[in-house]
Amino acid sequence: MSSSAALCQQSMLCKGPPTQVVIAYTICIMSAYAMYHMVADREFSAVLTMSVMFQCLAFILLAVQSLSGSAAGISAQALKLEALSLAFRMSSTVWLDGYLPMDKTGDWMYQAVDFTSLVIVLWLLHRVLVVQKTTYQMEQDTLPIAPIVLGSFVLGMLLHADMDDRPLFDTFWMASLFMGVAAVMPQLWMITRASGCAAALTSHYIATMAVSKLLSGLFMWQAREDITSEPLVKGINHGPWVILGAHALHLFLLGDFAYYYAKALGKQGLQGAMELNTSVVV
Numbered sequence: 001m002s003s004s005a006a007l008c009q010q011s012m013l014c015k016g017p018p019t020q021v022v023i024a025y026t027i028c029i030m031s032a033y034a035m036y037h038m039v040a041d042r043e044f045s046a047v048l049t050m051s052v053m054f055q056c057l058a059f060i061l062l063a064v065q066s067l068s069g070s071a072a073g074i075s076a077q078a079l080k081l082e083a084l085s086l087a088f089r090m091s092s093t094v095w096l097d098g099y100l101p102m103d104k105t106g107d108w109m110y111q112a113v114d115f116t117s118l119v120i121v122l123w124l125l126h127r128v129l130v131v132q133k134t135t136y137q138m139e140q141d142t143l144p145i146a147p148i149v150l151g152s153f154v155l156g157m158l159l160h161a162d163m164d165d166r167p168l169f170d171t172f173w174m175a176s177l178f179m180g181v182a183a184v185m186p187q188l189w190m191i192t193r194a195s196g197c198a199a200a201l202t203s204h205y206i207a208t209m210a211v212s213k214l215l216s217g218l219f220m221w222q223a224r225e226d227i228t229s230e231p232l233v234k235g236i237n238h239g240p241w242v243i244l245g246a247h248a249l250h251l252f253l254l255g256d257f258a259y260y261y262a263k264a265l266g267k268q269g270l271q272g273a274m275e276l277n278t279s280v281v282v
Contacts, residue, residue, distance in 0.1 A: 020064050021204065028057040035105060043103035044222060051215035052113045058208035059120040065201035066124060071132035073194065073202045075141050077186035079125050081179050084149060086118040088176035091169060098163030099173050101219075140193040143186040152178035161229040161239030177243065181250040184209065188257065203261050210254050217247035 032050045040046035059082075062074055093100055093111055100106035128136050156175030164170045187206060191198045198206075220227070220243050229239030 021061070021201070024057060024060055024064065028053060035109065039109060040101070040103040040105050043101070045101035045103050045219065046105055047215045048101045048219040049103075049105040049110045049113070051212045051219065052110060052117065054208050054212040054215065056113050056117045056120070058205045058212065059117050059124065061201050061205045061208060062124055063120055065199065065205075066127045066132065068201075070135040071128040072135050072137055073190070073199045074124070074128050074136070075187040075190045076125060076128045076136065076138075077141050077143055077145050077190075078183050079121050079128065081145055081148065081183035081186065083118060083121045083125065085176045085180035085183060086114055086121065088172040088179070090114050090118070092164055092173040092176075096164045096166065096169055098161075098165070098170070137190065137194055141186065141190045142193070143189040145186060148182045148185070149179060152176075152182065158232070159229075159238060159242045161227050161243065163227060163239075174242070177246050181213070181246045181253075184250065184253055188253070206254065206257060207261050210251065210258070213247050213250045217244065217251075220244055220247065 032053050035049060035053070036042060036046045040049065065074065089099075090111065092098065093114065097106070101110055152175040153171070155178055156171040156173075160167070160170040160174040162170055164173065184206060187202070191202070220240065224240035224244065227237075227240040227243065229237055229242075232238055
């Protein structure tokens with residue numbers, strides 16, 4: 001057996017109980033369904049709230065993994081980017097309406113779910129860096145995030161839309177989008193450096209984040225004609241295309257992951273550890 005295969009076998013022994021995974025998925029899907037019918041009154045914009053609900057589910061799955069007794073496979077660098085992304089997005093959405101769903105969920109539910117996600121991420125960071133420091137794979141979690149944060153702010157300043165009509169907070173929102181997209185990179189980097197093996201719950205976390213981006217991208221596509229920006233080039237409204245491009249980039253980064261994730265699901269079900277082709281460099 002190869003060393004990477006052996007590592008995957010070991011990670012399978014540390015996986016979370018399948019019942020907890022099924023329960024988490026079921027509660028999220030049922031909550032999204034209830035929200036769509038009972039709060040959003042079946043408005044299409046509710047898909048944006050569904051997006052943050054699936055994002056919250058992704059962090060819950062990581063929390064289940066941490067509570068199983070080990071922080072192995074969880075990237076603290078990715079969690080730091082997620083925390084910054086959530087914080088800067090909330091700096092806009094808790095008091096401005098520019099990037100919110102147009103249904104009733106935009107009044108409170110969207111923000112409440114984001115706040116819950118931020119609390120879980122901060123708790124996870126404490127678990128990984130303090131409580132479970134001995135199991136955290138620091139030597140593999142080496143992708144620097146400072147350039148990502150700086151680049152996100154520079155691009156946010158240059159390319160932001162003007163839905164909030166406040167340049168600072170429009171910049172914060174756009175930077176949060178770029179940081180959220182890039183947050184998958186430290187996690188994938190860590191997986192490839194750890195013999196290309198990802199525990200089941202880590203794989204579900206990445207996949208659920210992809211679902212979240214698909215849903216928010218669907219909303220942004222539908223709303224693209226309503227998104228405005230101060231043109232950098234006369235006659236070109238770049239805002240919606242920058243936002244849609246960021247969503248497309250996230251899915252592009254997960255291209256290889258999607259194949260191996262589907263392969264693991266097909267062979268081993270929800271508890272299957274995923275083994276990436278380590279010849280693929282992230």
